[in-house]
Amino acid sequence: MTDRPADLDYLSFVDYAIGKTQAELPATDPVAMRLGLTLHRLAGALVYDWESTVHRPRGWSWGGFRVLFVLWLAGPLESRHVARLAGMSRAAVSALVKTLERDGLVTRTQVPHDRRAVRLALTGAGHTAVTDAYQEHNTREQAWAASLTPAEQTVLIGLLEKLTTGPAAAAAQRLA
């Protein structure tokens, strides 16, 4: 409590917040609180970095890149599968693909046995563009990961996956 609130930056705010919450709400779990705050903060920083250094300069939104990324790796797919794998709504895919198709990166074709469905696929230009973009994206990922030793990276991934596959994750009916 030595800092005046106005002087806090985000990191010292976490410590300050946990201390104050403990005093006011003793029933809270300070470790879970720190976990939630830190995880959320870090993920926000990551996406901001990716988007501002890699994707915005190419004229893509973060969502647009995710559609291209899914199509790049999981091949031609129906729209609903892209939505599921990219973690967004079907409506969002529909809107994003409108732009990506206009820019010549994605094609929309009919599916043989279901006239409702639309098959989305990368064009040659789309494949080239997303390959190039992901290379730079992964360079940024490597820059972040370099703060940890290889052993630490492995441990971190294991713990994150444990959370992702745990009961709380299963209970949360999610989109993304």
Next chain:
Amino acid sequence: MTDRPADLDYLSFVDYAIGKTQAELPATDPVAMRLGLTLHRLAGALVYDWESTVHRPRGWSWGGFRVLFVLWLAGPLESRHVARLAGMSRAAVSALVKTLERDGLVTRTQVPHDRRAVRLALTGAGHTAVTDAYQEHNTREQAWAASLTPAEQTVLIGLLEKLTTGPAAAAAQRLA
């Protein structure tokens, strides 16, 4: 590569994606890739859970809660400090506070020695509401954290903070 892409769920997609990327772009670091994908996915699930179970039912957006949360813990603050600590733009704070003030949760008063600045503070009702909301919010955080042992939780927090304070984070000029 045994799965057909259409049958993938998000988790198996990560494995599939890493394998395919290795084949196509050998220069990528698969560990950094897995770290980025898993971290992003988990954070999205967390926020979605918080927002859908705790905050939306109270009529608050995720951003609105973050403003209340900062004011709750860091006391009365000028608008720009709220923006910095909550990780959003000054314009976003301005817009969110308009609603929060209308709902009687936040007050806006003048600052003595700077007629440009506005001091934001919780009302009694705001204090009660955010205290109640955070209690439930922390219950959700505890549910997630319960997938890990206490020792694992400590290790995870340490690794996340190491990433957050590392050079890559410092280089990324961020908002949130």
Next chain:
DNA sequence: CCTTGATCGTCAAAGGATTGACTACTTCGG
């Protein structure tokens, strides 16, 4: 004093994303 530059909060414009409705189509049961 006053001018130059920076800062504060707000507004307008733009883009993104969600939900819910709607049409078209498929599937399944009787």
Next chain:
DNA sequence: CCGAAGTAGTCAATCCTTTGACGATCAAGG
């Protein structure tokens, strides 16, 4: 074969958030 229920993609409405511009205000140097 037919009708009911479910599913695919799209559209409209709404909300949130960012960027950039603006008027008002403060601070510092000459």
